[in-house]
Amino acid sequence: MTSAASLVRLPMYQQLNALLRELLDSGAYPGDQQFLTERQIVERFGVSRPTANKALAALVGEGRLDVRKGIGTFVRGRRLDYDIRSLVSFTRKAEQAGRRPSTKVIEFEPQPAEEAGPGVTAALSLSAAEPVYAMVRLRLADNEPVILERRWVPVRLCRGLTRKDLKGSIYSLWVEKYRLPITEADQVIRAVNLSKNDAHLLGVRGGAAGFLVSATGYSRGAALWYEQTLYRGDSYEFHHHRPAAGRLRQLPASGTYA
């Protein structure tokens, strides 16, 4: 297959990948429709099946395509946005986007903090033996998984918490049932390639980009929860409005900056 004029001679699988991406971007294959099969790619572009497979695999890894063994390759798509500034619940946000929210509780169990790992123990300032509730929830919009939430909360702050409680908004639960106002939260947001297991739960392919949000939430200065939550990269974007006033003055009046 002749390559387009380019300064660098790219490997064939990368050139093919670019061509397939253009096909996807062109809209010729709308979301959920079947994409070209490996054999069709072989015929159309004159490459071998392993090369076609490798080019497709990269698009699968990006979350653009979905491969089903014995059936075919399908196009994926659609997006929610996450307002980083507020604690607007997932349900509300999904509804605002015109989508139907739901929640699957995958795991819910009390365990000693040490079982949850040093990250949890440190974030919540707990002794090793203190019990926490560990929960894993899958949040869905229109029956499509979009968030995989792992959260830990000290049992002593939420006694009597039940699996059923987790079907609803945990934020309003804290406020209304436990009288614990959420006053602040610290978040770390990373871009990650989703692992196979997490990707499977989220209905995307392993390696697709997603956000990993590690956060500690506080109520009047006391750590209330710690979470490790994955957001599908193809379904979420973060919005941030940032006033600059106080920070800007910290810049030195002179000196070199990049």
Add this chain to the structure above:
Amino acid sequence: MTSAASLVRLPMYQQLNALLRELLDSGAYPGDQQFLTERQIVERFGVSRPTANKALAALVGEGRLDVRKGIGTFVRGRRLDYDIRSLVSFTRKAEQAGRRPSTKVIEFEPQPAEEAGPGVTAALSLSAAEPVYAMVRLRLADNEPVILERRWVPVRLCRGLTRKDLKGSIYSLWVEKYRLPITEADQVIRAVNLSKNDAHLLGVRGGAAGFLVSATGYSRGAALWYEQTLYRGDSYEFHHHRPAAGRLRQLPASGTYA
């Protein structure tokens, strides 16, 4: 190759991928060291070379490995963090992390706003013909690319801007040379798989996860710049501290939430 007991029989390339990931996570191959070759994987795990290649390719796509044709497969790694709350310059942040910052100006040219695309025209509220400076900068830490910045600024707000100016901090330039204090910025942050071209510039493989930050910056209410900036996912994480007070009160007193 026999599979570990699992509920779902995963394809061989995915099982192999998990095994290779465990090898990476174990620390047996430190950063920059050569990883197993395809032929070594064939010998050790009893799979075919195309299967070994596919398993490796997924790790390459995640940014864990770096493939060099004719040379081998190498392990990657190291991380900066980005404080989302402040306009601390890249240089300062890199220095605080004990790394040497530098900047490569890849492109710098004036162009009519319409050439920059509707996103730029809209974000900066410009007429189609109004000239903007378009710039592409690569930010490096210890000679390793970590940020790929694309930015547009109206010419009329920065007359006389030169390519040389861009070697330094553009924020301090605005303040000191143009007397334009930065007062606020709006950001959208997405997790994306880097395209081949961008990944190449950033020294990672196509498909590796990264942050795409789309932002509009303001000076006293007037749009000053628009940017589309890529942060390497393996080198950056975002930190956010979020007071909850105002927003929390917006939740209704009753009603179901998830």
Add this chain to the structure above:
DNA sequence: CATGACAGGTGGCTAAGCCACCGTCTAACT
């Protein structure tokens, strides 16, 4: 000391074939 050739190791790629999964369609049985 520098340069060029060669060998060996690397990933890229092809071809051919087979396997197992999956869905659809048809025929047979109830």
Add this chain to the structure above:
DNA sequence: AGTTAGACGGTGGCTTAGCCACCTGTCATG
């Protein structure tokens, strides 16, 4: 008429074998 089972075709997964081009290191020659 409805249900079930089997066949068939299409799909991705995987193997085997071999060759190509890139890259580096070593050695010989000028």
